[in-house]
Amino acid sequence: MHGEYRYEPKNGFMKWLDSRLPIMRLLDESVLQFPTPKNLNYWFTFGGILTFMLAVQIVTGIVLAMHYVPQETMAFDSVEHIMRDVNYGWLLRYAHSNGASMFFVAVYVHIFRGLYYGSYKAPREVLWILGVIIYLLMMATGFLGYTLPWGQMSFWGATVITNFFSAIPVVGDAVTQWLWGSFAVDNSTLQRFFSLHYLLPFVIAGVVVLHIWALHVPGNNNPLGIDVKGPQDTVPFHPYYTVKDGFALAVFVLFFAALVFFAPNLLGNPDNFVPANRLVTPMHIVPEWYYLPFYAILRSVPSKLLGVILLFGGILVWAFLPWLDTSYVRSARFRPIFRQLFWVFGVVCIGLGWCGAQTPDHVIVDLGPNMTAINAAVDHATKAGKTPEEIAAVQKSAEASERVTFAVVDLSRILTIAYFAFFFPGLFLLGWVETPLPLPESISKAVLGTRGGAASGGRPLEQRG
Amino acid sequence: MITIRRKKGLILAHSTDDASVTRRDFIYVASGTMAALGAAAAVWPLIDQMNPSADTLALKEIEVDLASIVPGQQITVEWRKKPVFIRRRTPDEIKQAEETPLDELKDPQADSARVQKPEWLIVVAICTHLGCIPSKDMKGEYGGWLCPCHGSQYDTSGRIRKGPAPNNLAVPAYKFLSDTKVQIG
Ligand code: HEM
Numbered sequence A: 001m002h003g004e005y006r007y008e009p010k011n012g013f014m015k016w017l018d019s020r021l022p023i024m025r026l027l028d029e030s031v032l033q034f035p036t037p038k039n040l041n042y043w044f045t046f047g048g049i050l051t052f053m054l055a056v057q058i059v060t061g062i063v064l065a066m067h068y069v070p071q072e073t074m075a076f077d078s079v080e081h082i083m084r085d086v087n088y089g090w091l092l093r094y095a096h097s098n099g100a101s102m103f104f105v106a107v108y109v110h111i112f113r114g115l116y117y118g119s120y121k122a123p124r125e126v127l128w129i130l131g132v133i134i135y136l137l138m139m140a141t142g143f144l145g146y147t148l149p150w151g152q153m154s155f156w157g158a159t160v161i162t163n164f165f166s167a168i169p170v171v172g173d174a175v176t177q178w179l180w181g182s183f184a185v186d187n188s189t190l191q192r193f194f195s196l197h198y199l200l201p202f203v204i205a206g207v208v209v210l211h212i213w214a215l216h217v218p219g220n221n222n223p224l225g226i227d228v229k230g231p232q233d234t235v236p237f238h239p240y241y242t243v244k245d246g247f248a249l250a251v252f253v254l255f256f257a258a259l260v261f262f263a264p265n266l267l268g269n270p271d272n273f274v275p276a277n278r279l280v281t282p283m284h285i286v287p288e289w290y291y292l293p294f295y296a297i298l299r300s301v302p303s304k305l306l307g308v309i310l311l312f313g314g315i316l317v318w319a320f321l322p323w324l325d326t327s328y329v330r331s332a333r334f335r336p337i338f339r340q341l342f343w344v345f346g347v348v349c350i351g352l353g354w355c356g357a358q359t360p361d362h363v364i365v366d367l368g369p370n371m372t373a374i375n376a377a378v379d380h381a382t383k384a385g386k387t388p389e390e391i392a393a394v395q396k397s398a399e400a401s402e403r404v405t406f407a408v409v410d411l412s413r414i415l416t417i418a419y420f421a422f423f424f425p426g427l428f429l430l431g432w433v434e435t436p437l438p439l440p441e442s443i444s445k446a447v448l449g450t451r452g453g454a455a456s457g458g459r460p461l462e463q464r465g
Numbered sequence B: 001m002i003t004i005r006r007k008k009g010l011i012l013a014h015s016t017d018d019a020s021v022t023r024r025d026f027i028y029v030a031s032g033t034m035a036a037l038g039a040a041a042a043v044w045p046l047i048d049q050m051n052p053s054a055d056t057l058a059l060k061e062i063e064v065d066l067a068s069i070v071p072g073q074q075i076t077v078e079w080r081k082k083p084v085f086i087r088r089r090t091p092d093e094i095k096q097a098e099e100t101p102l103d104e105l106k107d108p109q110a111d112s113a114r115v116q117k118p119e120w121l122i123v124v125a126i127c128t129h130l131g132c133i134p135s136k137d138m139k140g141e142y143g144g145w146l147c148p149c150h151g152s153q154y155d156t157s158g159r160i161r162k163g164p165a166p167n168n169l170a171v172p173a174y175k176f177l178s179d180t181k182v183q184i185g
């Protein structure tokens, strides 16, 4: 969707450089002058924010690695050394650990933005799938990084997650031992996790390049979800969107800074202040907040293999979204039913996240005594020929323990079903039954109101308040 | 010039004047195959280096003194980087384990197949779900262990009774060296 614009080197040196390495041409044509729809809102600034956060993680990570020691007897102490002794070590570490959270905040907004405006639909399927791949790599990187401080939650989180692979039939145990390099999570595991935690962000950076490349073929989607029809629908990326993205980034960084300076351990887990101990499992294992919905899906199923399949399925289903959604209209603005389902789906995801943070048998609603079980206990006692006093005691204890309850696992089950049902059959059928609202003729007509396009009377963008 | 012709109806390769498959094609396929084999051979060390190393594999048996364990008590020892439970079962616990009908079990196994001496239950203390250590303090409904991670429950024979774990707690290889000494591994 490149416009008519072509880069012209300004002086002799630039001409010389352009005919040898057209790097300024690349920058000018595909960033600065890149024709971008006029109507992008703030939800479209999160791509830039994500790029920034990746850079933050790489820069803070590289300097942390100058002080961190990936060795089971020293890792925990080296992190404490960073916190207490290294100049600004506390800042670097808090920026990195909270940076990971902010990175995930941004990626979730970015993904739900894509869902709302139908950014995954043709011709952006490959762009979307590359995004899902980046998200998977981020999850892997965050998990590997969380192992490094070698606290209790690091150790047991790593144990539970690597054990996912033991669910694979036949070769599962061999695969997990291969991952660990031992019979359990061990020093060998820590060292390879460090190596991979260093590597993966650069792999992410590579996939981000592909992601942006795939973006620049069809160009940006926009809140109306209709195609750009010509130059009247676009503005150059610079200065319009460099400034808009810059402003959004500044606000985002404000929240990031608030977290780092005022509540650096808000999202952390107190158990990670205890050094790893392979003989004691903490009473309540929870992953980092950004994995909670998937953790709830895992725990909602009483079968190990199925739980693991659903967990990964819950992520992979996103990659199939372009084909699961059968509606030809992109933006939720013109899809009255989809728009409501979108919010329901958002609540389902947050609900799963809440479930993931609770213990599974935590009771949400107590529906009263379970008469069937109590009667059975009393019958059993009667048949055993117990004395009336003994039977009364049995009844009393049964009344205390046997209750009909609605617990976290029950809620997780309902929400897991809702989660998958949203994609299929939900979105699949919705495309056939929903009547979309009429689409505007063009982006410029829509942004300039009904008085007509840019040619007939609408104020130029520069003058609008 | 080498020409490989039809031999007993088997086409190895054709000479240029014979048909469309040339000597060049043969070299192309042969060198491609060799390169693929070479790449596979070079990748294997890169993969295999991640498997447990010789010193890890060398961690073998441990000896445990049982003299101080009273009935109803349990200790946890470390064997091959894994926790192992040694539980001296009470007569009640033994009775419960032995009398459980096999058809109530998810991973049916008789108690007698899991112990050498009924009084001593020795199991790898790793939940067969996702690897946490089941807790003895929260016995669960079956008098054995409850895993704090996702709520799997084990009975007094270490057999899985409820929850997401698929299998019974594993029984390691062990032998009694004397009445009060056991060797695990
Ligand atoms: C995609 C980008 C990245 C993400 C999402 C990420 C995430 C994380 C997380 C969640 C932790 C645990 C923080 C804590 O609780 O202490 C961590 C630790 C660490 N990361 Fe990263 N990281 C990224 C990139 C990098 C890079 C490029 C390096 C360079 C080597 C690096 C080096 C480290 C080190 C040395 C630690 C251990 C020190 C500590 O725990 O603070 N990270 N990372």
Ligand code: FES
Residues within 6 Å of the ligand: B127, B128, B129, B130, B131, B132, B147, B148, B149, B150, B151, B152, B163, B164, B165
């Ligand atoms: S690890 Fe024990 S129930 Fe999941």
